[in-house]
Amino acid sequence: MRLRFLLLTLFVFTLSFGQDKGTVTGTVIDKDMGNETLPFASVSIKGQPISANTDENGKYTLQVPAGSHVLVFAFLGYESAEVPFTITAGETKTINSDLKSTSVQLEDVVIERTVNREKETALLLEQKNAVAITQSIGAQEMSRKGVSDAEGAVTKVTGITKQQGEKNVFVRGLGDRYNSTTMNGLPLPSEDPMYKNISLEFFTSDIIKNIGVNKTFSSELYGDVAGANIDIISKEFTGDExxxxxxxxxxxxxxxxxxxxxxxxxxxxxxxxxxxxxxxxxxxxxxxxxxxxxxxxxxxxxxxxxxxxxxxxxxxxxxxxxxxxxxxxxxxxxxxxxxxxxxxxxxxxxxxxxxxxxxxxxxxxxxxxxxxxxxxxxxxxxxxxxxxxxxxxxxxxxxxxxxxxxxxxxxxxxxxxxxxxxxxxxxxxxxxxxxxxxxxxxxxxxxxxxxxxxxxxxxxxxxxxxxxxxxxxxxxxxxxxxxxxxxxxxxxxxxxxxxxxxxxxxxxxxxxxxxxxxxxxxxxxxxxxxxxxxxxxxxxxxxxxxxxxxxxxxxxxxxxxxxxxxxxxxxxxxxxxxxxxxxxxxxxxxxxxxxxxx
Structure with a gap:
């Protein structure tokens, strides 16, 4: 009899405790990246040991006690955001936030957040969220696959081949006259007047941040492309001198x-x-x-x-x-x-x-x-x-x-x-x-x-x-x-x-x-x-x-x-x-x- 009374008491206590909580959910986006979702950002309740990280799609969910709280959004190298809110028991509230990058000085140490588009994970995330069908390969993947220049890199992309004796690559069987090459989105002429496109052998991993291959038409491309546009993004300095x-x-x-x-x-x-x-x-x-x-x-x-x-x-x-x-x-x-x-x-x-x-x-x-x-x-x-x-x-x-x-x-x-x-x-x-x-x-x-x-x-x-x-x-x-x-x-x-x-x-x-x-x-x-x-x-x-x-x-x-x-x-x-x-x-x-x- 005593055991039944104890179990009943625990059930009522747990039920009443669960009914005292609400659910907060939402999405965190990256304002500097055209409002793309921001994975692995920190979301917490100020002053309480309640926190979570956003998933790969920038989404989060928290169980919080009923009452008034302050929701804190943070990510390394970004400005934190605080959102006050009130929630009742059993309520589900959606709170979204957008974060933007900044520099934070802590005892003479400056921490800056930049998106490293040489890394495979960053490029895959961009490719996933991109509207155009673009395949990219960065300096990190080039090193992993043992290629030293842009020509070797693009041949790792599906549908692109290089034939012996030919100076430039073929995209879905289409050669030099059907493709175009750009650098940082701007037209890049060929060094050889016999060809429309520049030889990609000149662009080594010391010069390249990443290479994007766009096989579809888009509004920013010139109208002389039937095969693909190859866009070379030049490397910028990051890290230590x-x-x-x-x-x-x-x-x-x-x-x-x-x-x-x-x-x-x-x-x-x-x-x-x-x-x-x-x-x-x-x-x-x-x-x-x-x-x-x-x-x-x-x-x-x-x-x-x-x-x-x-x-x-x-x-x-x-x-x-x-x-x-x-x-x-x-x-x-x-x-x-x-x-x-x-x-x-x-x-x-x-x-x-x-x-x-x-x-x-x-x-x-x-x-x-x-x-x-x-x-x-x-x-x-x-x-x-x-x-x-x-x-x-x-x-x-x-x-x-x-x-x-x-x-x-x-x-x-x-x-x-x-x-x-x-x-x-x-x-x-x-x-x-x-x-x-x-x-x-x-x-x-x-x-x-x-x-x-x-x-x-x-x-x-x-x-x-x-x-x-x-x-x-x-x-x-x-x-x-x-x-x-x-x-x-x-x-x-x-x-x-x-x-x-x-x-x-x-x-x-x-x-x-x-x-x-x-x-x-x-x-x-x-x-x-x-x-x-x-x-x-x-x-x-x-x-x-x-x-x-x-x-x-x-x-x-x-x-x-x-x-x-x-x-x-x-x-x-x-x-x-x-x-x-x-x-x-x-x-x-x-x-x-x-x-x-x-």
């Missing part, structure tokens, strides 16, 4: 001990003589020799110096991240080139040996000034110099000559010297509590040249080499330069409504103006006949002033056979201009956590 130096070396087993052909007039650093100094067709005054140099023991090398530092300027901060890198590599290929006619008859069969040297230098500086509440201005400067030297020797049947037993020897020496300068100013301004303005401007310059491309064609007949006299262009020297200036900008207003649906409106403009100019001059050698014997290892013995004076060949330009023509030294040229003005608008509204309309 540092300076790092890295050195690497390697060998290509195909080239390390090979007698390697090099182009005269080029050097290890890739500094080329860009211009022709020939202005008189009676003078053979080319600076570079047609005879290649030779070297052995080719080593691939790499050098990188990186550093970062932050300066406190009153309540504001200035951070900088600097990168300087140089890499070079040697490669060798050999094979056979074949060509058949419409009837299947063999027209060309040439064995070739190709010697290639590439060297690239990269300089990157990121300077970011943070001031006031959620305001910042950043300067990104990037310089890329890419120099490729390609010397190829071909020998075999070409089918172009009248003599059936003739064979042909072709030597091609080509240098592509490309320079890209990228300068960006990125400004973020908090106008009101709900209204933000992003203003970004980029000025890009491309300076490329093909200095003294040399092409020589000789007939192998009766055991000797002879000049090909069928065409003056069979022995050619070619000089070309291209300059491009690209100005791009955008301004986007973002208004966030104070509602549970996370409604926001983006509206703004995109502008772009590109100007390109190209010039090329060609020098040809018109041989009188094919009787002159040539030593292919000593072409300077034939291509010189003496042969020109003796009438062995005549020096011509691509426009005229003699310099008496007023067009003789006029270069081939073209100018081009591209202008884009575009407005953009986007409305995002979340009906439920699983349904968002944009």
């Amino acid at each position: 540092f300076v790092a130096i890295s050195v690497s070396s390697g060998v290509n087993t195909q080239t390390v001990d090979k007698e390697f052909y090099t182009i005269d007039g080029e050097n290890w650093f890739g500094l080329s003589n860009k211009e022709s100094n020939v202005n008189d067709l009676s003078k053979y005054s080319f600076e570079n020799s047609l005879d290649p140099g030779k070297q052995s023991t080719q080593l691939n090398t790499g050098l990188a110096v990186t550093g970062g530092k932050r300066f406190d300027i009153g309540d504001n901060t200035l951070s900088m991240n600097l990168v300087a890198a140089m890499n070079n590599s040697y490669s060798y290929r050999e094979g056979t080139v074949k060509q058949t006619g419409s009837t299947g008859a063999l027209r060309q069969e040439l064995d070739f040996k190709k010697y290639m040297y590439n060297v690239a230098q990269t300089l990157m500086g990121n300077f970011k000034y943070k001031y006031g509440e959620s305001n910042s201005i950043a300067l990104n400067s990037l310089y890329i110099h890419d120099n490729t030297q390609d010397l190829s020797n071909y020998f075999g049947f070409n089918g172009a000559d009248a003599f059936e037993d003739d064979q042909e020897y072709i030597r091609r020496q080509q240098t592509n010297n490309n320079n890209l300068f990228v300068n960006q100013i990125l400004a973020k301004t908090r106008i009101t509590e709900n209204l933000d303005l992003n203003t970004d401007v980029a000025y890009n310059m491309i300076r490329t040249s093909e200095p003294d491309r040399r092409s020589n064609n000789f007939i192998f007949r009766d055991g000797t080499y002879r000049p090909n006299s069928n065409s003056a262009g069979a022995n050619e020297r070619y000089f070309a330069t291209m300059e491009e200036d690209d100005l791009a900008g955008r301004a986007v207003f973002t208004y966030n409504f104070n509602n549970d649906a996370k409604t926001k409106i983006d509206a703004g403009v995109n502008v772009r103006n590109t100007k390109r100019s190209f010039e090329a001059i060609i020098f040809n050698h018109r041989f009188a006949n094919s009787e002159q014997v040539v030593d292919i290892n000593n072409l300077s013995a034939l291509f010189n002033q003496e042969s020109l004076d003796n009438g062995v060949f005549q020096l011509q330009t691509g426009r005229a056979s003699n310099q008496s023509s007023p067009e003789a030294f006029k270069p081939f040229w073209y100018d081009g201009t591209r202008t884009i003005y575009a407005g953009l608008a986007n409305i995002t509204h979340s009906f439920t956590p699983a349904l968002t309309l944009s």
Whole structure:
């Protein structure tokens, strides 16, 4: 009997105690991240040992005694928020809160909260909450997967591949012309005018914060994308001040001990003589020799110096991240080139040996000034110099000559010297509590040249080499330069409504103006006949002033056979201009956590 009375008393006490409590629930959002949910924030009752953390969706639930209380929301690096409330027994009350980041000083220690978008967890959370179908890979994931540059990173994304011999990636089978590349959301031109998109190999993990791949259309993208947009976010300085130096070396087993052909007039650093100094067709005054140099023991090398530092300027901060890198590599290929006619008859069969040297230098500086509440201005400067030297020797049947037993020897020496300068100013301004303005401007310059491309064609007949006299262009020297200036900008207003649906409106403009100019001059050698014997290892013995004076060949330009023509030294040229003005608008509204309309 006593046991029954005790159990009944405990039941009534527990029931009355439970009826004295209410339930507080709600969502905590990140005001600095466009009202995204804030996971793992602390929610507590002031002065009482009642607390909880928000889940991965920013939601929380607390059981609190009936009465008046103060609810405290906190997160490291954020301003805490206090909300007084009154609750009755059995009542369920919804209290939401938005937190914004701040700096908190505790005994000379400043704790600042920033979202590290190099980490996989932060990028996955952004991808989960994003409206557009975007896949991102950060510096942390790149390191884990053993990739060192943007090209290796994007190939880890589903639907993106890189084919051997192709410079750029394919997205869902679509190549260079169907994709676009941006840096911090602004257009990024290619360093090579032969391609629309820049080579992603230049963007190492020292430069990249993360890379986003957007395979769908969106209002902020230009309308020339059918495959995907690849957006490279440049790295900003975070953490402790540092300076790092890295050195690497390697060998290509195909080239390390090979007698390697090099182009005269080029050097290890890739500094080329860009211009022709020939202005008189009676003078053979080319600076570079047609005879290649030779070297052995080719080593691939790499050098990188990186550093970062932050300066406190009153309540504001200035951070900088600097990168300087140089890499070079040697490669060798050999094979056979074949060509058949419409009837299947063999027209060309040439064995070739190709010697290639590439060297690239990269300089990157990121300077970011943070001031006031959620305001910042950043300067990104990037310089890329890419120099490729390609010397190829071909020998075999070409089918172009009248003599059936003739064979042909072709030597091609080509240098592509490309320079890209990228300068960006990125400004973020908090106008009101709900209204933000992003203003970004980029000025890009491309300076490329093909200095003294040399092409020589000789007939192998009766055991000797002879000049090909069928065409003056069979022995050619070619000089070309291209300059491009690209100005791009955008301004986007973002208004966030104070509602549970996370409604926001983006509206703004995109502008772009590109100007390109190209010039090329060609020098040809018109041989009188094919009787002159040539030593292919000593072409300077034939291509010189003496042969020109003796009438062995005549020096011509691509426009005229003699310099008496007023067009003789006029270069081939073209100018081009591209202008884009575009407005953009986007409305995002979340009906439920699983349904968002944009």
